[in-house]
Amino acid sequence: MTERELFVIALGIALGMFFFRRTGYSPGGIITPGFLALELASPERMLSAFLCAGAVALLLSLAVRGTGVYGRQRTGLAMLLALGIRFAGGGTSLQGTLWIGWVVPGLLGAEMYRQGVVPTVGASLSTAFAAAMASQLLSPGGILF
DSSP: OOHHHHHHHHHHHHHHHHHHHHHSOOOSSSSHHHHHHHTTTOHHHHHHHHHHHHHHHHHHHHHHHHHOOOTHHHHHHHHHHHHHHHHHHTSOGGGOSHIIIIIHHHHHHHHHHHHOHHHHHHHHHHHHHHHHHHHHHHSTTOSOO
8 A cells, every 4th residue: 555545544534533523424434435535536446335335234234133233243244244245246346455345335334224325425425535635635646636
């Protein structure tokens, strides 16, 4: 991972914390906005991550009803579900890196279950765009465009 990518991830973390503090909506986890900002130039990977997250949220709602899992266990189950979905999908090129492949969809899916799909998608995309724009303003040459 390059220094610029780490910078974008750091911006995503900071802006996600600020967004949560101001609105009360989680952008899908602490690291999610930064990693989504890195993938803005690849809409097919973004779509793949959000579709996987939606499937995770749906499966998680069924699992919670059946088992009553909550808290950290629910987040852990979301991560396992995302990994299982990616494994079942079989190494397609849309998976991207480890992070956008299953970690980010697992975190997004857990938040979609907890606070709803629309608030999670809106919060994660707005903070990802803000992190990408801030990186363009703060670093010469930029990394996305």
